Amino acid sequence: MKVHEYQAKEIFARYDIPVPKGRVAATAQEARQATQELGGRAIVKAQVHAGGRGQAGGISVVDSPEEAEQVAGQLLGNNLVTRQTGARGVPVGRVLVEELADIQRELYLAMTIDRVSRGPVMLASASGGMDIEEVAASRPQDIYSEPVDMAMGFLPFQARRLAAKLELDPSLYRSAGQVMDAIYRMFLDLDCSLVEINPLVVTNQGQLVALDAKLNLDDASMFRHQDLQDLRDPTQEDEFEVRAAELDIAYVNLDGDVGCLVNGAGLAMATLDVATAAGATPANFLDVGGGASDEKVTSAVEIILSDPKVTRVLVNIFGGILRCDIAARGVVQAYRNRGASLPMVVRMMGTNAEEGKAVLRDSGLPVTFADTLFEAAEAIQHAG
Numbered sequence: 001m002k003v004h005e006y007q008a009k010e011i012f013a014r015y016d017i018p019v020p021k022g023r024v025a026a027t028a029q030e031a032r033q034a035t036q037e038l039g040g041r042a043i044v045k046a047q048v049h050a051g052g053r054g055q056a057g058g059i060s061v062v063d064s065p066e067e068a069e070q071v072a073g074q075l076l077g078n079n080l081v082t083r084q085t086g087a088r089g090v091p092v093g094r095v096l097v098e099e100l101a102d103i104q105r106e107l108y109l110a111m112t113i114d115r116v117s118r119g120p121v122m123l124a125s126a127s128g129g130m131d132i133e134e135v136a137a138s139r140p141q142d143i144y145s146e147p148v149d150m151a152m153g154f155l156p157f158q159a160r161r162l163a164a165k166l167e168l169d170p171s172l173y174r175s176a177g178q179v180m181d182a183i184y185r186m187f188l189d190l191d192c193s194l195v196e197i198n199p200l201v202v203t204n205q206g207q208l209v210a211l212d213a214k215l216n217l218d219d220a221s222m223f224r225h226q227d228l229q230d231l232r233d234p235t236q237e238d239e240f241e242v243r244a245a246e247l248d249i250a251y252v253n254l255d256g257d258v259g260c261l262v263n264g265a266g267l268a269m270a271t272l273d274v275a276t277a278a279g280a281t282p283a284n285f286l287d288v289g290g291g292a293s294d295e296k297v298t299s300a301v302e303i304i305l306s307d308p309k310v311t312r313v314l315v316n317i318f319g320g321i322l323r324c325d326i327a328a329r330g331v332v333q334a335y336r337n338r339g340a341s342l343p344m345v346v347r348m349m350g351t352n353a354e355e356g357k358a359v360l361r362d363s364g365l366p367v368t369f370a371d372t373l374f375e376a377a378e379a380i381q382h383a384g
Contacts, residue, residue, distance in 0.1 A: 022098035124166055127143075255283070263318065
């Protein structure tokens, strides 16, 4: 789960990470008032779950409350399109109005999971304020890392080592260590997958301040953090993924045109891989689950058919707890509910496979049957 910058900064403040003074505004008039309270000059930042806001016009320095009102009015209620969003962008429901910082240097600091060391890793770079993915691709030597031994925790010498590599003044080593320690504690306490500050600035007054804040929380841990669930903003999430989550369906929206209905996460990933290798681009990852009912399958297929990108449907069911006839009835009902006629390629094996095929065959839907996954992938490539 992602949270907005202003929400992340509220959490940062609880862990004593310095952040700028700021106000959240839901209207242009509130942005004007906030700028007035901050002394008449400020920075107005669109609150969306996407990077690249500055390049997309989502971050502006304003020199007066009137200018803040104008900028906020242009952002609020509209969609912001950045390099990390689709062509539609994401809606701006709030802006963060903050005091301006007297910046001397911009740094990057983050903690995430290192798949190699199989634990948390602290990342740091002197190239803060930039697209860190670009830095990693073009100048990987500029990103420093300190893997964390979970039995020992993040140790003071590691913080000093990173501070030295960032060429910080020794007078800042202690405060830098405090920020890194706070990031580590936050990472563990809140079950984060990412804590990121970009940029962490050194001010001309010799202070470290987090000018930006990003927190990604592990969805699987949210039952332990009921207070944080209120921070979710469904308007920033894919509408199909939100609908699927409400129905307890594992679904991820992708860029292709082949809607995929599969039971089992491993089978779903294999289906996507084989379909892609055959030249058919999946429109989604969807695992309807092992114990799905007719109604749940119907809801899953309706989500697939609601996606305007989808021009054909690939069904790969291995009957076990979810019998093939149940899956087939759900597919047929969804097609009827939506009045759909998209071509469909179906591979069914396992419990009641023949019964399931009979249900589909008698439905009058445009179905092509395949015996193997490879045959199904080849067939879906030419369907439609």
